[in-house]
Amino acid sequence: MTNDPVNYVRQGALISSALIMIQQTEITxxxxxxxxxxxxxxxxxxxxxxxxRFSAILAQGVLDAGGHNVTISLQSENPARVKPAQLKVLSxxxxxxxxxFKLLSIGGIIILQDTSEEEEQLVEPVAAHGPKIEEEExxxxxxxxxxxxxx
Numbered sequence: 407m408t409n410d411p412v413n414y415v416r417q418g419a420l421i422s423s424a425l426i427m428i429q430q431t432e433i434t435x436x437x438x439x440x441x442x443x444x445x446x447x448x449x450x451x452x453x454x455x456x457x458x459r460f461s462a463i464l465a466q467g468v469l470d471a472g473g474h475n476v477t478i479s480l481q482s483e484n485p486a487r488v489k490p491a492q493l494k495v496l497s498x499x500x501x502x503x504x505x506x507f508k509l510l511s512i513g514g515i516i517i518l519q520d521t522s523e524e525e526e527q528l529v530e531p532v533a534a535h536g537p538k539i540e541e542e543e544x545x546x547x548x549x550x551x552x553x554x555x556x557x
Contacts, residue, residue, distance in 0.1 A: 408444060417461040420445065424465035429477055442469065449499070456504075463499065 407419035423441055432438045448454055448462035471478055507517040520526075 413455045413457050416455070416458045420448065420458065420461040420465045421468070424468035425478065428468055428471065438469075442466070445469075460504070463502070 407415055408423070410416050410419065424445075427435070427438050427441050430438050445462040445466045448458055449466065451459070468478060503520060503522045504518040505521050507519045
């Protein structure tokens with residue numbers, strides 16, 4: 407699922423795999439190091455989708471939470487707000503395109519700003535993968551009525 411063409415599927419796969427792998431060590435589960443390499447690859451690939459890269463950043467933060475000796479519970483009374491304990495999971499590497507608008511230690515809602523000097527990319531709507539409306543053609547005339555006769 408980490409190679410899925412649909413970005414939100416990749417996003418969920420990256421984050422959920424980290425939430426599972428945080429409960430393991432590289433000794434008990436050798437795949438932890440493979441997932442670390444996958445997260446690094448996604449983060450460093452500049453041609454990858456922004457949401458996939460952000461998800462890999464979150465996943466790497468989840469794996470490194472608490473110095474590798476804790477597990478995570480992200481439940482809160484108000485799930486729309488970020489609490490100080492949750493801020494330890496989110497860390498933005500230096501030099502990434504998107505940086506927090508205010509200090510992460512303040513908490514609350516995290517607003518990101520684009521720090522690149524590149525020209526903004528034009529985002530265009532793309533049609534969903536569903537049935538497409540075909541051009542309407544003239545319907546043929548119905549056949550002449552007939553009478554059925556049983557021999």
